[in-house]
Amino acid sequence: MKITLAVVASADGRITGPKGEQPRLWASREDQEQFQKLIKENGVVIVGRNTYLAHRKQLKLTPNIRRIVMTTQPGKLKKDEVKGRLEFTSLSPLKLIRALEKGGYRRALLAGGPKLSAAFLKLKLVNEIHITIEPKLFGAGFPILDGNLSQCRLKLSSSKQLNAGGTQLLRYKVSY
Numbered sequence: 001m002k003i004t005l006a007v008v009a010s011a012d013g014r015i016t017g018p019k020g021e022q023p024r025l026w027a028s029r030e031d032q033e034q035f036q037k038l039i040k041e042n043g044v045v046i047v048g049r050n051t052y053l054a055h056r057k058q059l060k061l062t063p064n065i066r067r068i069v070m071t072t073q074p075g076k077l078k079k080d081e082v083k084g085r086l087e088f089t090s091l092s093p094l095k096l097i098r099a100l101e102k103g104g105y106r107r108a109l110l111a112g113g114p115k116l117s118a119a120f121l122k123l124k125l126v127n128e129i130h131i132t133i134e135p136k137l138f139g140a141g142f143p144i145l146d147g148n149l150s151q152c153r154l155k156l157s158s159s160k161q162l163n164a165g166g167t168q169l170l171r172y173k174v175s176y
């Protein structure tokens with residue numbers, strides 16, 4: 001199964017603003033369009049509980065997109081569940097991927113947060129990383145990844161400027 005990890009970050013590698021500002025408040029329109037395109041291409045989106053809670057109010061569920069929220073306490077969020085569109089699981093990353101493969105899925109988009117992304121990389125489950133760099137400096141905020149990932153090697157496959165302001169989209173192949 002092909003797992004693509006996608007994040008938008010400031011030039012100093014922060015995925016939230018210094019006071020926890022969410023990407024929808026500072027990421028460029030071009031990045032947000034790129035992210036929506038990735039969601040459609042992958043059909044499955046995996047996030048951690050905190051990322052889900054941070055975006056819950058703005059989330060628009062659509063028939064062809066399956067959103068999976070990873071949490072050790074799925075029962076607490078069960079009331080939000082919408083079959084086939086939004087679900088909560090306490091499966092480990094490996095068991096979740098195996099279950100999706102069994103369900104015939106061939107690809108998924110991993111959209112963090114930093115702890116969960118690091119957990120997937122540590123398990124060598126991520127094939128590609130797409131990092132959008134916005135021309136901003138935050139000096140504080142969540143890092144892109146939270147965990148020791150020294151065994152991961154990145155190979156740049158493309159870099160593209162998304163707008164005149166200088167937003168860069170970097171795509172990397174990941175090897176271990």
Ligand SMILES: NC(=O)c1ccc[n+]([C@@H]2O[C@H](COP(=O)([O-])OP(=O)(O)OC[C@H]3O[C@@H](n4cnc5c(N)ncnc54)[C@H](OP(=O)(O)O)[C@@H]3O)[C@@H](O)[C@H]2O)c1
Nearest residue numbers: 007008015048049050051070071072112113114115116119
């Ligand atoms: N700029 C961007 O591209 C971007 C992308 C994603 C997220 N973010 C931001 O990052 C922040 C959230 O970061 P975060 O690290 O706190 O959140 P997170 O990864 O979204 O959530 C962490 C939670 O995920 C659950 N989880 C389940 N399996 C896990 C595993 N194997 N490893 C780690 N966690 C697992 C746990 O929930 P339980 O405690 O319920 O067990 C854990 O507390 C939010 O502000 C969000 O908006 C930004």
